[in-house]
Amino acid sequence: MRNYGSILSYATLCALAVAAAKLGILNAYIQLILMYIGINIILSVSLNLVNGYMGEFSVGHAGFMAVGAYVTSILNVWLFTESPVFGPPLLSPFSAVFLFPATLLAGGVAAAVVGLLVAVPSFKTRGDYLAIITLAVNYIVKSSIENIQPIGGARGFMGMRNVIGSMQAVLNLPWNLIWVFICVGATVWIIQRLVNSTYGKGIIALRDDEIAAEIMGVNTRRMKIVAFMLSSGLAGVAGGLFAHVLGYINPGTFTIMKSTEVLVMVYLGGMGSLSGSVLSAIALTIALEVFRPLQLVKWVVLPLLLILLMIFRPEGIMGHRELTDVFPKLRSWLPPKEGRI
Amino acid sequence: MFLETVLQNLLNALQWGSFYALIALGYTMVYGVLLLINFAHGDIFMVGAYAGFFVASLLLGQYTGFLPSLPHALIFGLTVAITMIITSGVGVAIERVAYRPLRRKGASRLYVVITAFMCGLILENGNLAVLGASRRSFPQLLANTAHSVAGVAFTDIKVLVILTTILVFVLLETIVRKTKLGMAMRAISCDRMAVPLMGIPMDAVIVFTFILGSSLAGLAGVLFATAYPVLDPYMGAIVGWKAFIAAVLGGIGEIRGAIAGGFLLGFVEIFVAAFCPSTLRDLIAFSILLIFLSIKPTGIFGVARATKI
Amino acid sequence: MTLLEIENLTHYFGGLKAVCNLNLRLDGSELMGLIGPNGAGKTTVFNLMSGFYRPMEGEIRFLGRSIRGLRPHEVTTLGIARTFQNIRLWNSLSVFENICISQHCQLGYGFFHSVLRTPGFVRSERRVKKRTEELIDLLGLRHYAPEFPKNLPYGLQRRVEIGRALALRPKLLLLDEPAAGMNPGEVDELIETIRWIRDEFKLTICLIEHHMRVVMNVCERIKVLDFGETIAEGRPDEIRLNPRVIEAYLGDEEPADARGN
Numbered sequence: 001m002r003n004y005g006s007i008l009s010y011a012t013l014c015a016l017a018v019a020a021a022k023l024g025i026l027n028a029y030i031q032l033i034l035m036y037i038g039i040n041i042i043l044s045v046s047l048n049l050v051n052g053y054m055g056e057f058s059v060g061h062a063g064f065m066a067v068g069a070y071v072t073s074i075l076n077v078w079l080f081t082e083s084p085v086f087g088p089p090l091l092s093p094f095s096a097v098f099l100f101p102a103t104l105l106a107g108g109v110a111a112a113v114v115g116l117l118v119a120v121p122s123f124k125t126r127g128d129y130l131a132i133i134t135l136a137v138n139y140i141v142k143s144s145i146e147n148i149q150p151i152g153g154a155r156g157f158m159g160m161r162n163v164i165g166s167m168q169a170v171l172n173l174p175w176n177l178i179w180v181f182i183c184v185g186a187t188v189w190i191i192q193r194l195v196n197s198t199y200g201k202g203i204i205a206l207r208d209d210e211i212a213a214e215i216m217g218v219n220t221r222r223m224k225i226v227a228f229m230l231s232s233g234l235a236g237v238a239g240g241l242f243a244h245v246l247g248y249i250n251p252g253t254f255t256i257m258k259s260t261e262v263l264v265m266v267y268l269g270g271m272g273s274l275s276g277s278v279l280s281a282i283a284l285t286i287a288l289e290v291f292r293p294l295q296l297v298k299w300v301v302l303p304l305l306l307i308l309l310m311i312f313r314p315e316g317i318m319g320h321r322e323l324t325d326v327f328p329k330l331r332s333w334l335p336p337k338e339g340r341i
Numbered sequence: 342m343f344l345e346t347v348l349q350n351l352l353n354a355l356q357w358g359s360f361y362a363l364i365a366l367g368y369t370m371v372y373g374v375l376l377l378i379n380f381a382h383g384d385i386f387m388v389g390a391y392a393g394f395f396v397a398s399l400l401l402g403q404y405t406g407f408l409p410s411l412p413h414a415l416i417f418g419l420t421v422a423i424t425m426i427i428t429s430g431v432g433v434a435i436e437r438v439a440y441r442p443l444r445r446k447g448a449s450r451l452y453v454v455i456t457a458f459m460c461g462l463i464l465e466n467g468n469l470a471v472l473g474a475s476r477r478s479f480p481q482l483l484a485n486t487a488h489s490v491a492g493v494a495f496t497d498i499k500v501l502v503i504l505t506t507i508l509v510f511v512l513l514e515t516i517v518r519k520t521k522l523g524m525a526m527r528a529i530s531c532d533r534m535a536v537p538l539m540g541i542p543m544d545a546v547i548v549f550t551f552i553l554g555s556s557l558a559g560l561a562g563v564l565f566a567t568a569y570p571v572l573d574p575y576m577g578a579i580v581g582w583k584a585f586i587a588a589v590l591g592g593i594g595e596i597r598g599a600i601a602g603g604f605l606l607g608f609v610e611i612f613v614a615a616f617c618p619s620t621l622r623d624l625i626a627f628s629i630l631l632i633f634l635s636i637k638p639t640g641i642f643g644v645a646r647a648t649k650i
Numbered sequence: 651m652t653l654l655e656i657e658n659l660t661h662y663f664g665g666l667k668a669v670c671n672l673n674l675r676l677d678g679s680e681l682m683g684l685i686g687p688n689g690a691g692k693t694t695v696f697n698l699m700s701g702f703y704r705p706m707e708g709e710i711r712f713l714g715r716s717i718r719g720l721r722p723h724e725v726t727t728l729g730i731a732r733t734f735q736n737i738r739l740w741n742s743l744s745v746f747e748n749i750c751i752s753q754h755c756q757l758g759y760g761f762f763h764s765v766l767r768t769p770g771f772v773r774s775e776r777r778v779k780k781r782t783e784e785l786i787d788l789l790g791l792r793h794y795a796p797e798f799p800k801n802l803p804y805g806l807q808r809r810v811e812i813g814r815a816l817a818l819r820p821k822l823l824l825l826d827e828p829a830a831g832m833n834p835g836e837v838d839e840l841i842e843t844i845r846w847i848r849d850e851f852k853l854t855i856c857l858i859e860h861h862m863r864v865v866m867n868v869c870e871r872i873k874v875l876d877f878g879e880t881i882a883e884g885r886p887d888e889i890r891l892n893p894r895v896i897e898a899y900l901g902d903e904e905p906a907d908a909r910g911n
């Protein structure tokens with residue numbers, strides 16, 4: 001079946017990459033870049049669901065990332081490691097290997113619940129006002145974390161390296177890399193399936209004309225809840241992964257600047273284009289690395305690039321199209337899009 | 342004793358809120374005319390503070406050897422005037438270079454908002470890159486004598502800030518309601534399509550709006566730097582965002598809204614800071630905003646635009 | 651059984667009374683017309699019937715059940731579908747997808763099914779596609795199915811809107827000025843189409859229209875509104891001779907249109 005071809009190829013590529021990492025062909029720096037790319041893909045694709053497919057202007061994505069990062073990290077450190085904050089581990093450190101996806105999911109669910117804080121106001125407000133609310137939620141999350149002293153407050157939280165360490169004690173594999181690959185695959189798979197179903201297309205109808213959608217029978221409130229919760233939940237998962245890649249997190253990482261990075265990725269790739277979000281996440285992560293020596297100036301160059309993009313090609317790299325629209329031969333290789341005749 | 346504390350906090354709140362109000366005015370006017378949240382506006386406030394710093398230092402003779410020694414009050418006045426001109430220039434430049442091309446193309450509002458956001462980032466980080474991270478200290482130009490009435494302490498600067506804001510409010514209301522340009526501004530906010538068809542030069546009115554808004558941000562910048570002399574490149578970001586919240590709280594697009602929202606937010610922050618640990622200040626302010634907007638999404642003075650189908 | 655019953659419906663906008671003490675009764679398979687000058691409140695009545703506005707006074711009962719307080723999509727699930735005065739199609743989606751999406755409330759599956767692609771999902775999608783294909787063929791839109799609505803001529807867009815409404819298998823179809831902007835040829839087609847829809851789908855149609863030719867040739871019963879109030883109701887031949895209607899709407903001059911030409 002056509003569906004499985006792409007999943008198989010992705011799985012094979014990832015397996016090769018993991019093997020290369022294990023064998024030392026891919027050094028730590030390249031692995032780090034690959035993981036950042038993966039995390040950024042998840043962030044970009046999840047934000048695109050709300051900003052692109054649903055046409056809202058959510059500017060606080062980093063807030064959801066923070067929720068996921070902290071929840072997953074706290075759970076992992078508390079359950080699986082010896083830490084100054086929580087004391088001895090509650091469960092055997094070796095079970096971390098099996099339970100890591102559960103804690104990641106828990107972080108995602110927590111972030112999805114926080115996403116409700118934005119979803120519910122979106123019933124009555126749209127556009128600019130909703131942007132402020134998303135901004136407020138981002139700040140509230142960051143401020144709240146700063147005020148919770150037991151988990152480090154503004155100083156940050158760490159201990160995730162021990163979690164990875166105990167996972168590697170069971171089976172010595174680059175676990176961070178593996179989980180990033182799995183989550184990226186899952187994210188793209190979920191979003192692609194949702195948006196290609198008639199149910200998911202209700203989100204696009206909502207964007208194009210919300211009143212018509214509501215009157216023609218689309219339960220717009222439910223669609224908004226689904227979209228916001230899925231989007232923030234995935235951001236939470238990305239946050240959890242991010243926390244374990246870095247080994248240390250603090251609230252200062254999850255400010256409007258981080259949200260802006262994700263915004264740039266979404267608009268660079270093209271709103272409403274899944275392949276666009278993936279491509280731009282890859283492009284931007286690499287660009288940020290390449291421009292790293294420029295340090296601060298990169299934060300002048302990047303916004304400038306985006307302004308030029310807005311003036312000359314506001315629809316981004318892909319616009320509303322997908323890769324299969326540009327390269328039709330790919331269609332035989334990727335899962336079919338329903339509804340296109 | 343308690344009354345004194347309340348009155349003291351009231352006064353502090355009026356002053357603190359004045360800054361928000363002055364900056365919020367710029368947000369609200371541009372929004373009323375262009376339906377655009379000018380995210381770069383908070384950074385124009387920052388530019389105002391820095392421009393004021395350089396102008397004042399220049400006039401004080403710190404860069405040249407031969408400037409005559411002028412009375413400090415005069416330097417202050419000149420600094421304010423020149424800074425307002427500079428910030429108007431920056432505002433108009435941004436409008437010309439970034440917003441106008443998009444307007445011409447008929448680009449969706451969203452793209453213009455993103456551009457505004459990026460302009461703000463460029464201003465902040467440009468400042469950081471060019472001037473470095475070290476904080477600067479605004480020169481003291483006004484004798485900050487403290488007075489005390491009925492146990493409430495206030496300084497000259499506090500009074501100046503509050504009086505300036507009230508004056509600005511009266512001035513703006515006059516401009517908007519009594520002059521032709523003001524009428525044109527109100528016309529644009531009602532129906533953008535009809536305005537050029539009626540022979541009103543849209544571009545001119547828009548430029549005027551930016552001049553007004555940006556110069557007020559510059560004024561706020563100098564006043565803020567006078568009251569709190571430490572400058573840093575990100576000062577516009579946080580104060581700007583809060584002023585934006587104030588504008589929305591008051592009802593964006595309404596001048597009374599900007600003033601009301603500014604003072605309201607000032608009150609909330611000062612009273613929260615008086616009774617709760619300071620780290621909770623931002624948290625509570627944003628939470629109140631969230632709750633308020635859920636109840637009355639259009640703000641205090643805002644008017645809901647009904648959709649007709 | 652009475653399909654739709656409206657009793658003493660009154661609705662204000664600020665101080666303006668848009669609809670005043672409206673009474674209306676529709677039984678199955680009727681073709682009803684709502685006419686009147688601009689601003690008479692006709693679209694407001696439709697908006698009240700769809701649940702977009704909540705009536706200030708009065709009752710609306712559909713199949714015996716009050717729809718007051720229901721959200722628009724809930725009213726739609728009961729069986730009321732409509733088209734809009736200004737075409738409101740979803741322009742990022744193809745004509746085919748537009749007609750699929752209006753069946754959203756009848757999908758019977760949710761988020762998890764669409765991601766996991768359960769058999770329930772597959773069955774549902776197949777049913778939706780089948781109904782869409784049927785409608786597309788019935789309405790002569792086969793050639794335009796993959797197109798985006800904004801690329802189509804006006805008359806075709808109106809037809810897509812009607813198709814979209816029909817996909818819901820409604821019991822009551824509200825058409826808001828379906829002939830607006832059409833040339834005489836298209837108007838003739840429209841008259842045929844509306845009659846055919848009523849016969850083929852066995853539903854009740856209520857339409858707002860200014861094109862007197864459509865109204866007089868299609869409607870079995872006409873209600874005339876002016877300033878939110880009913881000034882006349884009856885068969886087309888009665889209405890066209892009614893002096894109050896002529897004065898308010900049809901015009902004192904030789905009413906060429908009123909004769910149905």
